[in-house]
Each structure stands twice: as structure tokens, then as C-alpha cells.
Amino acid sequence: MAQRTKPTKTKTPRQFAIGELPSREAILQAMAENPDLDGKRDLARHFGVHGDMRTPFKVLLKQMEGEGFIARSRKQIRRTAALPAVTVLDIAADADPDNLHAFPAQWNDEEGTPPRVEVRQPKDARVVPAPGDRILARIDAGEGEVPHYTARTMKILDKPRRGQIGIVRMDEGGARLIPVDRKQREMRIDGGDLGDARDGDLVEVEVKFAGRLMIPKARVSSVIGNPESEGAVSMIAIHNLDIPYRFPASVTKEAEEATDVSLKGREDWRHIPLVTIDPVDAKDHDDAVYAEPDADPGNVDGHIVYVAIADVAAYVRPGTALDREAYIRGNSVYFPDRVVPMLPERISNDLCSLREGENRPSLAVRMVFDKTGRKRSHTFHRVLFRSAAKLSYQQAQAAIDGKPDDKTGPILDTILRPLWAAYAVMAQARDARGPLDLDLPERKIILDKAGMVVDVKVPERLEAHRLIEEMMIAANVAAAETLEKHKSALLYRVHDVPSQEKLVALRDFLSSLSLPAPKSDAVRPVDFNRILDKARTEGKIQQVSEIVLRTQAQAEYAAENYGHFGLNLDRYAHFTSPIRRYADLIVHRALISALSLGKDGLTDSEITRLPGIAEHISSTERRAMLAERETIDRLLAQFLSAHVNARFQGRISGVTRSGLFVRLKDTGADGFIPASTLGADYYRFVEEMQAMVGDRTGETFRIGDDVEVRLLEAAPIAGALRFELLSEGARGVPSSGKRGRRGPSTPRGKAGAHRKPAKRKR
Structure with a gap:
């Protein structure tokens, strides 16, 4: 532990009257001034404690030990060292958010019980910690010999793994x-x-x-x-990234004690046939939709869309054990065959899952759209409803495409076709708005019963997916608009404009492909869409899509609004997934407070902590994305380990001075080819081209190129693949002689192992 401040010597304590115990301050002062006072008998003799006072004196010393003022080793007693002026503290995970306390992150057990530190949070604090955080803090021991430690947070730190x-x-x-x-x-x-x-x-x-x-x-x-099975592989990511996956007993107990919510204080929407449409293997259902033509003569060909979201706020109240654990987790983490949920199953898969035919509490929005898809109005409601059907994306799409089954047939005309009609006009408005149209495929890992990879597929992107996505986006916008109208604090989902440096790099790259680039720095999503359309026409979409993706900023949560560039929206909040995202739960509470829908809304304490909450949950989201990606990389490396020396078709997905990243077409697995193995030329990294170019031959390997590779090595635990490049590069202009990497005068061979970042999330 860091060096601690030495106690200041004071005067010898006064003599105590018979029958009077010395104070804690007097005992600590005596021990500081007389190091030989290292036992109960010595201390008793020093203070003249004898007879009937010996037992109370022993109790006092025991209390001081429990409070962290003194430490005992065998029969010796000594004063614990003081905390340094600046130290690292761990805030208790079960601390009251309004009255935080912490303990030293590092403490020698021989010093006794670590001191409890009160964490003060002034209203003007720029750094706002929360339960479970590790902080760097400035310490104040207070006046007197008995320190009463208080701390002011300087910085929130990353915590190391617990195991x-x-x-x-x-x-x-x-x-x-x-x-x-x-x-x-x-x-x-x-x-x-x-x-x-x-x-x-x-x-x-x-x-x-x-x-x-x-x-x-x-x-x-x-x-x-088995380290080769998915269950074990996901645990590697869980531990490496310190993802909480076991619920404390207090959280589980609180969840198990929760009961169904009644109709009291809610509107009865059980007559509205909302349906859930989710992936086939969905583990929870937190949104339901319904649409109907608007009967208002003033809105001819208009539509009314209902979106009902699980009312998690009814069960997870501020300051409870459930709430503290949900905040610490920040979000659910999804692996190929495992979910680390934000909330216990009693809440996420039972009471708050919108099951078919069962009453469920919901926070719902009713939105009215005109025939062009422009939203005319919206209102929020706290309701009780009953899902009319549980459908999969494929099931709903098949019905619309003329292949209904026993479940979708009876509701095709009454529920599904009106939903698609409403989506058709909403899609018009979306296209007119012009969000970033960067639709990159996502791979899906197929496992057998033993948790081993048997296949990798790219699920078909259906119109049913777009329907649900568009209705959720509309509900999220409505939530942000309502809270802004009521001047309520809220967490925005924000996505910044691309940085100037990235725009310059994009222009250079597009110029190397003879493609037009945006001339102004004030770019809009439509500018990127034009670039993508032109690249698609000229057969260069793969190269350009990768670079456009890398040009984008990272979406995150913030208490201040700066818009959502990718969706081309001025204001946006996450409202539709409170089962799996803490941000959505905060937005639900804000709506409940702003619209007077109950007593379980956003608290004053949460409002003051919103900047810290935004920073924390943005961090947990990035952690979840990394965990999911690492697990998929390890599973694919294991899957391909049986195919060492096999040939694969791939595409260059990244170029650096170190070499080429290659993504295999069949599986989406990523691997690396070091620049030193490219060939017998001297290859240089040309940044504006995102390419490796040979000095003598001009042989060029650039991002987006199709290549054939041989798998040389698979490292499942590291999640890494090494490839050998078999394809010849395009012949072009020799490189300009800038610094690069030389290839050996031997056939293309060994490679290195790296990974590249995954796609951004909205």
C-alpha cells in the first residue's frame, strides 16, 4: 500500500478518574506517543484501568478494532496506519447511491479492519461515482485523533478482474x-x-x-x-473483462419476492391485439406492436401505431438491490449460447417478458402518422395489456409473402397487413430523412448440443426486421421529444459527426479509387449514401463500405444532446429495451416522473448523477461488445483449427503497416498476414490508398480486395488465426519510397494473429 501519513504527536493524555474509561482519541494518542504500549495489559496499566473496568475496556478495544482504528496480531495491538492524502477506494456495490461509502482498494489484513470512508458528492462535482465503482480520491481525515475519513472523487478508475x-x-x-x-x-x-x-x-x-x-x-x-466448448469460451471473456455474472443473494431474493402488477393506476389495453415479433431464439420479449388505419377524416390514409414496452420500472425501483445490480451490469451480454442478463430471470424472462396471452404491465406510446409517414402526434400511457401472439421475424414475413401458418393465418388481415401498411408510410419518411444506409451483414454462430460450432450463417435481412426497427426508432424519438417538452433530464443516445481527421483520410482514399468525395466538412448521412451508391455502381462497394464504417464515431450515452448522426435525428433516446439496457430504464423513470404516471419515477439523486451514469453504461456497452466479439473469435478459431492448411476465399478487411487483415467469406472469421510475408518485393503502407504497394512491381493489396489464403495456424484460446496469402495483387504504380515493410525473398508463408474492431452499434 502507498505510504501513509504519520500521526502527529500530542500531549500525554490526562489521568482518568476511577470508573471512567479513556476515550478513543486518548487511546490512539497514547499508542502513537508510546510504541511500547502494544498489548491490552499495557494499555490498561497506562490508563489505570482495573477491577470492574477491565471488561468494558476490553469491549472498547474490540470496538476500535472493528472500526479500523487499531489492529491486533496475536497478543499485540497497534494503531492502524492512516490513509494517504490521495488513495484508491472501492465503493461498496451495495452502498446507498445517496450516501456512498468506500474502503481502501489495497489493505494489509495485518492492519486490521480497513477504515470506512464516506464519499462526498457535491452538487457541482464533475466526476460522479456510483455503487461498485473504483475511484481515485482525495482524503480528509477530519479533526481529532480518531480519523473520520471523507473522500472527494478525482477520477473513476477501471477495476481489475475479481477472479x-x-x-x-x-x-x-x-x-x-x-x-x-x-x-x-x-x-x-x-x-x-x-x-x-x-x-x-x-x-x-x-x-x-x-x-x-x-x-x-x-x-x-x-x-x-472443456475449453473448446462455447460455455467455457464465453467464461473466458466474462472473466477477462470482469463482467458480473452471478447475482448476489439479496438481488435474487428481491426478484423472487416480486409479484404481478395489477391494473390499479393503469389504462386497460387488453382489447388492443399487440403482438411480439422477435428472433426465433429470443430469450426475452420486451416490445410489442400493433397498427391500424386512422379513422380521423382529417388524416386520410394515415395510420396509428402502438408500441408497448415492458414496464421494468414497476419492479426495479431506485435504490433497491435490483437497481444497484442492474446499474453495475449496465446491460445484458449476449453470447452464441448464453446470456448474462442485466436482471434476474424472474424479472427478465417472467414478470417483464411480454408472453402471449398473459397480462403484462407496460409503458406504451400511441403514435399517429399521416400518409407520408410524418408523425403528427404521440402520447405515452401506463397500461396493462395482453400479447395476442408471439411471432418470429421469419414467421411474420412468410405470412406477408403468402405463406401463413396456423398462427399467422387468422391474424393476417387483422394484425399483420395493417402493420405492414403502417410501415410502408413510415419507410417513406425514413427514406426522405436519409439515415446512413450502411447495412453490413452480421454472422450467426450455430452450435451443437455440446456447445461446439457446427456452422456459421449470415441471417437474411427481412422486411420484418426493418419494420420492427423503424417502429422502435419512432418510439425512441417520441420519448426524447416528450422529455424535452417537459424540460426533464434524460439520457440521450448520441452519435457524433465524423472527425475532420477521418474525413480527410476518407477523401484521400476515395480519390485513389477515382470516386467523388464530399467537399464540405459539414457532411450529412446522405453524403455517405451517395458515395456508397456510386461505389456499388462501380463494383467498389466492399472497399468503400469498410472505410465509411471506420469514418464513423462511436455511438454512446450522454446527459447532453448532440444528436444522432447515423440516424440523422436531432434528438434520440433509448426507450424500447429496459429488460436489457439500464439507459432505457432511466428513460422510463423520467417519463413516469414527467407525465405523473406513478411514484416510481426518476429521483433527484439520479438526475444529479446522469453524467456519471451515462459514462458508466457507455463503458459497459463497449465491454459487452468486446466480450461478444472475443467469444465469437475464439469459437471460430476453434472451429477452423481442424482445417489448418486448407484454402479459403476471403477479403482484405484492413491494412496497416504491420500487414493485412483478412476476413473469410464463408465464416466471417478474421485473421492476419504480416507484411514481412507478402512476397519478394519491398511493400510499403500507403495510407491514403489503404494498401500495401510493392516498390519494384507496384503489386498492390488494398482494403476490399478478394484474396485466397491458406490457414497456417489457429489459436482458439487467443481467438487468433494466421494466414498465408496465395493470391497475386493488382499491378499498379510502384510505391513512392516511403517507409514500409520488406517482404522476404521466399514464397509467401507465415503470418501473424490479430483481430480488428467489430461494427458500430446504434
Whole structure:
């Protein structure tokens, strides 16, 4: 631990009258001035404690030990060291958000119980911590010999993993743990600490320290299983990124005690036949839709669209254990065959899941559109409704395409066709608005019962997907507009305009392809759409799509609004998925407060903490995206490990000075080819072309090029692939002689292993 301030010496404490106990301050002062006072008897003798006062004196010392003022080792008692003026604190995960307390992040157990620190949050604070955060704080010990620690937050820090995982390897000396994270070192495992683990098992361990040298050793706490299976692979990402996946007992208890919400204080919408349309394997259902023609003679050919969202706010109240845990998680994390939910199943898959034929509480919006798709009005309602049908995207689309089944046939004319009619006019307005049209396919991993990859598919993008997406976007916009109208605080979903540096790089790249580029720095999504249309016409869409994607900023949450560039919207908030996103729960509470829909709305404390909440949940969202991507990379590396030396068709998805990133067409797996293995020329990275160009031959490999590669190595635990390039590059102008990487005078061979970032989320 960091060096601590030494206590200031004061005068010798006064003598105490018979029958009077010394104060805590007097005891600490005496111990500071007299280091030899290191036992209960010495202290009792010093203060003249005897007879009937000995027992109360022992109780007092015990209390001081529990409060962290003194520490006891065997029969010795000593004063604990003071906290340094600036230190790292961990805020308790179960702390009251309005009355935060924390403890030192590092503390030697020999110093006794770590002191409790009150975390003060002035209204004008620029950094707003929350339960579960790790902070760098300025410490004030207060007046007097007994420190009353308070802290002011300077910075919110990343927290290290709570546990470690690795693979057990048996050897002559017993067993050792091979860590998954390369930054960690191997540890020995004593025979009695192996549990049921066997050679090759992926395990979760606790770290213990042995001997005077405090040598770290591992103790197996649980066996995760086969490191090649999805269940184990997702656990690697969960641990590496410190994703909470076990609910505390208090959270589970609170969820299990929750009961159905009644109609009291709600509108009865059970006569409106809303339906859910989700993926076939959806694990929760938090939105339902319905549409009908508008009967208003003043809105001929207009439509009314209803969007009902699970009323999570009715069950997850501010300040409860459920709320604190949901905030810490920030969002659900989705893996190919596992979900780490934001809320316990009792809430997410039961009480708040919009099940067919069951009463469910909802926060709903009724929107009126004219025949051009322009929204004329909207209103929010707190309701009780009953889903008329649970449909999949494929099921609903098939019905519209003329292939209804037993469930969709009876509701085709009354529910599905009116939904598609409403979407048709909403799509007109969307096209007129001109959001960024960068529709990149997403891969779906198919697993067998053992959790092993058997196939990789790119799901077909259906009109049913676009229908639900457009209606959710409209509901999100309505939520932001309503809260702004009522001058309510809210969390925006924001997406900034591309930076000037990225626009310059885009212009250079487009120029190298002889494609027109936006001349002004004040770009709009429609400018990018024109570029994409032109590239599609000239057969260059793959190259351009990758670069346009990389030009975009990262979408995030913010308490201040700066619009959503990708959707081309002035104001936007996330309202439609409170089961899996904490941001949406905050927006629900804000609507409840602004529209006086109940007593479980946004609190004053939450309003003051909105900037910190936005920063935190933006971070947890990025963490979830990284975990999902890492897990898919590991699964694909495992899947392809049986095909080393096989040939694959791929596409160059990235170019750096180090080499080429290649994405395989069949699986979407990413791998790397080092520049040093490209060939017998001297290859240079030409940034404006996003290409490697040979000095002598002008042989060019650029982003978007189709290539054939050979898989040289697959590293499943690292999620990495090494390729050998088999294709010849295009012949062009030799490079200009700028710094680059030389290829060897040998056939194209070895490669390196890296990954590239995944696509942005809205």
C-alpha cells in the first residue's frame, strides 16, 4: 500500500478518574506517543484501568478494532496506519447511491479492519461515482485523533478482474495453472486445492499467498469445463473483462419476492391485439406492436401505431438491490449460447417478458402518422395489456409473402397487413430523412448440443426486421421529444459527426479509387449514401463500405444532446429495451416522473448523477461488445483449427503497416498476414490508398480486395488465426519510397494473429 501519513504527536493524555474509561482519541494518542504500549495489559496499566473496568475496556478495544482504528496480531495491538492524502477506494456495490461509502482498494489484513470512508458528492462535482465503482480520491481525515475519513472523487478508475481463469496442466510436481490472459503468470496448484479439476480443464481459481515471500498460488474454486466448448469460451471473456455474472443473494431474493402488477393506476389495453415479433431464439420479449388505419377524416390514409414496452420500472425501483445490480451490469451480454442478463430471470424472462396471452404491465406510446409517414402526434400511457401472439421475424414475413401458418393465418388481415401498411408510410419518411444506409451483414454462430460450432450463417435481412426497427426508432424519438417538452433530464443516445481527421483520410482514399468525395466538412448521412451508391455502381462497394464504417464515431450515452448522426435525428433516446439496457430504464423513470404516471419515477439523486451514469453504461456497452466479439473469435478459431492448411476465399478487411487483415467469406472469421510475408518485393503502407504497394512491381493489396489464403495456424484460446496469402495483387504504380515493410525473398508463408474492431452499434 502507498505510504501513509504519520500521526502527529500530542500531549500525554490526562489521568482518568476511577470508573471512567479513556476515550478513543486518548487511546490512539497514547499508542502513537508510546510504541511500547502494544498489548491490552499495557494499555490498561497506562490508563489505570482495573477491577470492574477491565471488561468494558476490553469491549472498547474490540470496538476500535472493528472500526479500523487499531489492529491486533496475536497478543499485540497497534494503531492502524492512516490513509494517504490521495488513495484508491472501492465503493461498496451495495452502498446507498445517496450516501456512498468506500474502503481502501489495497489493505494489509495485518492492519486490521480497513477504515470506512464516506464519499462526498457535491452538487457541482464533475466526476460522479456510483455503487461498485473504483475511484481515485482525495482524503480528509477530519479533526481529532480518531480519523473520520471523507473522500472527494478525482477520477473513476477501471477495476481489475475479481477472479482468474486458466487451464490446469499436470506435471511431475503436481499441477500448475496456465493463465488465459498472457499478462498473468503461471501459478502452482497444491494437491489439496485441485478439487475435481483434471488435466486440460478450464477452471476458475482464487489466489492465495504462501510463505514469508508471499508466493501466489491458485486454488480451484470451480471447473468451467472443456475449453473448446462455447460455455467455457464465453467464461473466458466474462472473466477477462470482469463482467458480473452471478447475482448476489439479496438481488435474487428481491426478484423472487416480486409479484404481478395489477391494473390499479393503469389504462386497460387488453382489447388492443399487440403482438411480439422477435428472433426465433429470443430469450426475452420486451416490445410489442400493433397498427391500424386512422379513422380521423382529417388524416386520410394515415395510420396509428402502438408500441408497448415492458414496464421494468414497476419492479426495479431506485435504490433497491435490483437497481444497484442492474446499474453495475449496465446491460445484458449476449453470447452464441448464453446470456448474462442485466436482471434476474424472474424479472427478465417472467414478470417483464411480454408472453402471449398473459397480462403484462407496460409503458406504451400511441403514435399517429399521416400518409407520408410524418408523425403528427404521440402520447405515452401506463397500461396493462395482453400479447395476442408471439411471432418470429421469419414467421411474420412468410405470412406477408403468402405463406401463413396456423398462427399467422387468422391474424393476417387483422394484425399483420395493417402493420405492414403502417410501415410502408413510415419507410417513406425514413427514406426522405436519409439515415446512413450502411447495412453490413452480421454472422450467426450455430452450435451443437455440446456447445461446439457446427456452422456459421449470415441471417437474411427481412422486411420484418426493418419494420420492427423503424417502429422502435419512432418510439425512441417520441420519448426524447416528450422529455424535452417537459424540460426533464434524460439520457440521450448520441452519435457524433465524423472527425475532420477521418474525413480527410476518407477523401484521400476515395480519390485513389477515382470516386467523388464530399467537399464540405459539414457532411450529412446522405453524403455517405451517395458515395456508397456510386461505389456499388462501380463494383467498389466492399472497399468503400469498410472505410465509411471506420469514418464513423462511436455511438454512446450522454446527459447532453448532440444528436444522432447515423440516424440523422436531432434528438434520440433509448426507450424500447429496459429488460436489457439500464439507459432505457432511466428513460422510463423520467417519463413516469414527467407525465405523473406513478411514484416510481426518476429521483433527484439520479438526475444529479446522469453524467456519471451515462459514462458508466457507455463503458459497459463497449465491454459487452468486446466480450461478444472475443467469444465469437475464439469459437471460430476453434472451429477452423481442424482445417489448418486448407484454402479459403476471403477479403482484405484492413491494412496497416504491420500487414493485412483478412476476413473469410464463408465464416466471417478474421485473421492476419504480416507484411514481412507478402512476397519478394519491398511493400510499403500507403495510407491514403489503404494498401500495401510493392516498390519494384507496384503489386498492390488494398482494403476490399478478394484474396485466397491458406490457414497456417489457429489459436482458439487467443481467438487468433494466421494466414498465408496465395493470391497475386493488382499491378499498379510502384510505391513512392516511403517507409514500409520488406517482404522476404521466399514464397509467401507465415503470418501473424490479430483481430480488428467489430461494427458500430446504434
